[in-house]
Amino acid sequence: MPKNKSGRKGLVTGKRVVGLNSVSIRRTQEVREIPIEDIVVPDWMGDDDPIFSCLYRKYITGKISGFLTRVPMNFVREGFFLASRGFEYRCDQPPEDVVRQTMREIRGGGRPSLHLYSNLNASSDVRFMCPDDVAVCLAYRKLGFGAVPAVVLSPGKDSLPFSSFETRVDARYVARGANVRGIVSASVPKKIPSITGIALPEAPAEMLDRFQKELARLVGRLRLFHAPSPNEMHYHHMVFSALVRMQETLRAIQLLLEQELWYQALSLLRVLYEIHLNFCFDWMQPETNYRYLAAAAVFDNKEVSRQKEVMSNDLVSKGVARDIAVDQAGAAWKPVALASNVSEKAKLSKIGIMHHRDIYEFLSQITHQNFEVASLHANRFNDEDFLIIDDSVRKTYLRFMDLIVSEFAFCVDQDIGVAIA
Template sequence: MSKKISHLRRPASRLVPIDQIEVPSDFRYDPPFIKLLKQADAGSIAVAFTRIRTDLVTSGFFVREGQATVHVSNLKQHNVPLLEAIIRRGDRPPLGLYWSSLSPHPSKLVCPDDEAALAAYESLGIKYAPAMIYSPREVQREEGSIWSRMKKGIASYDRALAPEINQYAASRRVWNAPDIEGLAVLRRTCADTRGEIRTFHAGSNNGVHYHQMLHALLLRHERVLDTIGELLSAGRLEPACAVVRMAYEAFLGFYVDWLAPSFIGPRLQLVSRLSSLKGHTLTSKERANEEYKRRVLGGFETFLTSVQAKARISPLGEYFHDIAYPPLSWVAHQSYGVLERESLHFEEEAPEDNPGQIRTLLNWLNVITTALVLRARNDVGCSEGVAIEMENAREEAGESGRP
């Protein structure tokens, strides 16, 4: 009998009566933030789930006192180690942020209520922290964002905003390596990152937590790289393309999860379970339960099951998707045109692979793997010093030929 697996993304919680909550006598409230929280709960404003660079966020908030602007912080340093422990166990508490006109800093994002979490992310070296931006501005940032708005008490899908993309991250060692050898470089980088995840994780292994999911994703990606290498070595470019498509779609699923692990992760899990019911004969009670779960998803199912929608907000963007996905899909779907090219002369041998096409496939794998590894390493404090080099790889990834 198979063991039931529990997928936990949030720490255990319990209801506490308000009159039992003690507030320090020196705690200062931030009225604008309280107003935003009420507006978000009422559905009058949206909340953007994203990743934000911690050095762009000011801990605390600003108030006007007379003619002066004063910075206020409620941070208690003894709370920081507690949040560090929570993060190292696999939780990723989001930072509640908003844009403050009083902030003297260029980004103007302030964090009035999650200062200990912000300090913990900085202490652990997690450069890009998950964040909830209240009443967000429609501006492109380094990472994509997924917007939600409360509708009839349900956190519902509102829109998604693409990141600003100026270049792709890629490994120069892979660009310069002979074809198949580049795959070994990518595989070693994934394996090294899995080691960093195991080292970073400090907590119970009961259930499936975010760190175990990161580890499993990288391990599966390594297997994908192995399979592609074996297929290319055997002169099987077409099936290799289908496996690359699988790796690309897996990355897109990871990326939207990475943006908001505590919010998107459980919804991805629910979408997966609903998808597994398709084709099954359900009882009236099971159908009612399925319909209820779809309502609870608040429209996120459509977004989370659309490859194009997820591609639009990924760090590879629509440009990469429009270049790479169609030819990978033609092969995966056994397009008639693909079949037609091979059927002209009753030949039994597969056509020889084009070296330029193989190189293009490896270039695509380079940017997919690097985008995956950089974000996984960020989440265990290894964003600095990673053996991946930034390179303006847009042209190489997109225009060196199509399989």
């Protein structure tokens, strides 16, 4: 997310002023406290799911972890199976107006998380049950979403479909709530999205044209899907920003390749990669993770350390023991540290899981023009074709670009529904 140190209140686009920055971005609905006695359970809500209730109590008391992730909708079934009655199926029956209101909120940029757990019914092939967020689940399904934000309280023995943020409540300080402990990578994928397919086009221009057409298609889908409203969130605006930055970077790469400036274009591959990694971080949990990216954009490592110290000192002044205060401050700022670390963010992406070391270390050499790269050019001193890039480097570059752009496009595509309701 961009820094805003110029004092401007917004960016001017034509005659319209867009007052969005890392502070003004809005991603969550306003939260209000109401007396417990005023809470009314609607008639359409059915019985409690004893499995989910048990898991949730364990989660909020620090006995188990929760995993913040994305889950494909075809892995999820709303409702639950009641084990005590031979796995009888039960499900809330939210009225159509409740579901449609949720759909409107999602089209306005909301991305509420589903609370899921691993299905224990051996006779059912669905992997996760969603007993508590039925209206939200139905809204996502009616809108045609591919993968949605989720909090998984019981993942099961298999790896989750996507990487996740592990969160846990410290049982000693339950009132603090859950904190992010770290990133848990999904298993090394057997397949990865590719726009070009197995065979790379002979002409890089053809490949770049395919990328631009796909990104333009996604921009069109996003604009059609978004429904402005008085309570709209700004998630779609940030997805649009990522799409535009991808498009602009690809245009810059194309201009360089037209002039056979391959090594200069290589440095822009790192830009593409980091746009994708930041997007993946945000995409996993849009209603919370933007805060950590915003803080990481404003505070460098030194300032993060200072902020932790300020927070711990404030807690001590309120009577909290020094060691506990330091621990609480560290836990609170942990996700900001993750958002600032490229290697950590790479654990979220399929291409990062597979190729982060290969991509980032090599591209870092190119970007910083270290001695090894300088030597590579020096060895071509007497070569008449000194501007020609090695064919293996060329193919590797194009393949990495394909995998980065393709996974980015896949994630965006999974997060845009159809324009109904």
